Amino acid sequence: MKKLLFQFDTDVHPSVFDTVVAYDGGADHVIGHGGITPENVSTLVEGAIFTRAPKYKKNTAIFIGGSNIHAGQQLLAAVQQQFFNGFQVSVMLDSNGCNTTAAAGVAKIALNNSLQGKQAVVLAGTGPVGQRAAVMLAQEGANVTLTARNFARAEQACAAMQARFNVNITPVEAFDNAARAAAIENANIVFAAGAAGIKLLELEHWQDNPNLEILIDANSTPPVGIGGIKMLDKGLERHGKIIWGAIGFGPAKLALHRACIAKLFDNNHQIMDADLIFKLAKAMA
Numbered sequence: 628m629k630k631l632l633f634q635f636d637t638d639v640h641p642s643v644f645d646t647v648v649a650y651d652g653g654a655d656h657v658i659g660h661g662g663i664t665p666e667n668v669s670t671l672v673e674g675a676i677f678t679r680a681p682k683y684k685k686n687t688a689i690f691i692g693g694s695n696i697h698a699g700q701q702l703l704a705a706v707q708q709q710f711f712n713g714f715q716v717s718v719m720l721d722s723n724g725c726n727t728t729a730a731a732g733v734a735k736i737a738l739n740n741s742l743q744g745k746q747a748v749v750l751a752g753t754g755p756v757g758q759r760a761a762v763m764l765a766q767e768g769a770n771v772t773l774t775a776r777n778f779a780r781a782e783q784a785c786a787a788m789q790a791r792f793n794v795n796i797t798p799v800e801a802f803d804n805a806a807r808a809a810a811i812e813n814a815n816i817v818f819a820a821g822a823a824g825i826k827l828l829e830l831e832h833w834q835d836n837p838n839l840e841i842l843i844d845a846n847s848t849p850p851v852g853i854g855g856i857k858m859l860d861k862g863l864e865r866h867g868k869i870i871w872g873a874i875g876f877g878p879a880k881l882a883l884h885r886a887c888i889a890k891l892f893d894n895n896h897q898i899m900d901a902d903l904i905f906k907l908a909k910a911m912a
Contacts, residue, residue, distance in 0.1 A: 628686045629655040630892050633675055635663040637693030637702055637722070645692045645721070648881065652888025654688075664698075665705030672709040675716050688891035689718045696722045696755035697787070707898065717897035719887055719904075724880070725755030726901050727887065728845055730908035731880035732818065733763040735862070735871060736841050738912045743768035746838070747816040750774050750807055750827045750852070753784040756845055757820030761785075763905050764818065765794035774801040774810050792901070808832035811839070819844040819852035830855030834866040847873035883908050 632654035634641050641659030649657045660671060675687050691702050699722030706718055721727055736742075742764060749761045752773035765771045765788075773796050775781035781798030788796055801807040807827055811817050815838055821827045823846060833839055834855060846852035851872065855865070861875035886907060887899055897903070 628679075628683055631655065631687050632657045632690055632888065632891070633671065633688070634659040634690045634692060635668060635671065635702060635706070636661045637663060637691075637695055637698040642692050644724075645690065648884045649690060649888050651881075652885035653892065654888060663693075663702060665701050668702060668705050669709055672706050676710065676714040681713060684714075684716055684895040685892055687716045687895070688888075689716055690888070690891075691718065691720045692722055694723045694755070696725050696758060698722070699725075699755075700791070703898075703900065716895045717891040717893075717899070719891055719897075719899040721884070721887075721904075723755040724884070725759040726899075726904040727884040727908075728756045728880050729759035729763055729820075730901070730905040731883050732843050732845060732871065732876050733760055733767065734905070734908040734912040735876050735879060736816065736843055736869070737767050737909070740841065741768075742816070745769045745815040745840075746772075746813055747818065748772045748774065748811045748814040750801070750810075750817060750819045751776075751821030751825070752818075753780045754820060754822070757818075758784055758788055759901055760818045760820055760845075761796050762788050762792045762794055762901060764816070765796055766792070766905070769816065770797075772797045772799050772810065772814075774799045774807060776800070776802050804828055804832060811836065813838055815840045817842045817853070819846060821846060821852045823848035824850060825852065826850045826854060827852045828854060833868070839868050841869045841871075843871040843876070845873050847877065879908075879912070883911060886911065 778800035
């Protein structure tokens with residue numbers, strides 16, 4: 628029986644990236660739907676849960692994507708509300724690669740390093756990847772600060788993460804590079820999660836910082852988010868710090884994404900969000 632993955636994207640056009648990885652992860656057919664909301668998803672879910680006998684339902688799964696993590700979480704909740712009495716299929720949430728990218732990055736830096744009690748700063752962290760990275764760092768025991776150009780946005784994101792994951796993350800306004808340099812002054816770990824092509828720090832902002840131990844930059848579009856980091860850096864030591872570039876941990880992200888897709892078809896009872904995806908990432912690191 629064919630493995631069917633229904634791609635529900637909160638953006639107008641389903642992500643090409645997510646479609647390619649879905650096929651690479653083992654789906655036989657990927658059926659993309661764009662502009663999906665909690666209000667229009669019910670009939671799509673009904674089609675997924677009612678068409679196959681119970682023993683075959685594991686061959687149908689749903690992937691929720693899009694650029695907005697808040698919209699993705701709302702859609703995930705709406706999808707789950709349609710399930711009842713065994714009529715359900717496995718679902719994965721990965722808005723803008725939030726869970727797989729953050730999980731792969733945090734798993735890499737946590738592999739040989741205890742994060743308990745470390746001071747971690749997520750730069751430009753109000754986007755999907757930044758929010759999930761902040762959550763995972765906090766779950767590993769780090770004291771996490773999240774920066775944004777606007778304090779209200781940082782505060783709102785931290786409140787949302789506290790409500791969803793019961794983690795305490797400190798919001799900080801950092802409007803420019805100088806402010807971000809001040810924000811990382813006492814940090815041991817920096818995770819840059821800014822928009823593509825936006826430089827958040829220059830080399831001089833971090834190279835002589837004696838507190839910094841690990842820097843990771845999730846931006847793969849030039850210029851990179853942290854000056855002095857190269858996209859291909861893979862756990863290299865530079866200026867006394869361990870450095871990870873976006874392409875350096877990118878293969879781990881892609882492998883994790885593919886593994887998650889494959890696991891969706893193990894059974895029809897999985898809800899793959901941050902917790903399960905991060906657990907798998909640590910097992911694969």
